[in-house]
Amino acid sequence: MSNLEKTADRLNALGNPTRLQIYRLLVRAGAEGMSVGRIQEVVSIPGSTLSHHMKLLETVDLVAKEKQGTTLICRARYDVMDAVIGYLADECCADSSDGRSDRGVQWRRVAANT
Incomplete structure (x- = not known):
């Protein structure tokens, strides 16, 4: 995939208001990230909807997930x-x-x- 296509996919992902809100939360959370549960509380959307948005953000590499015990932590990929x-x-x-x-x-x- 070319840089043009990757950039277009990433901008497209952030073109959705809910995904942009999620990404903004993660950027503001900094290196420590934020749990999926906390994201869901702040954004106030059903878990299945959040899962859909998180999957897309992860697919275009804007978000990384890490399991810490039983908690799933999400972080913005600044790079x-x-x-x-x-x-x-x-x-x-x-x-x-x-x-x-x-x-x-x-x-x-x-x-x-x-």
Whole structure:
């Protein structure tokens, strides 16, 4: 699968408001992540619906899951989001005809400071 296709799949996954809300929760949870049960409490959706959304986020590598005892912990994959931002910055802004080819550098600076 090409970088274009991977990036499109990842952006498509985040195009759903519920999945974007879940991803935002996981980003804010940081390296310690968040349990599936806690995600379900915060998002207020049935378990089967959450499972569907989590599976898609995991399929496009935006989320990683880890079993800790009987608890399933989910974490945002920052490296993958960095690749998405990098692709947008490097590929979409390269050789811009309006003289804004430095936009990618600006985006990377913003992402690094966020």
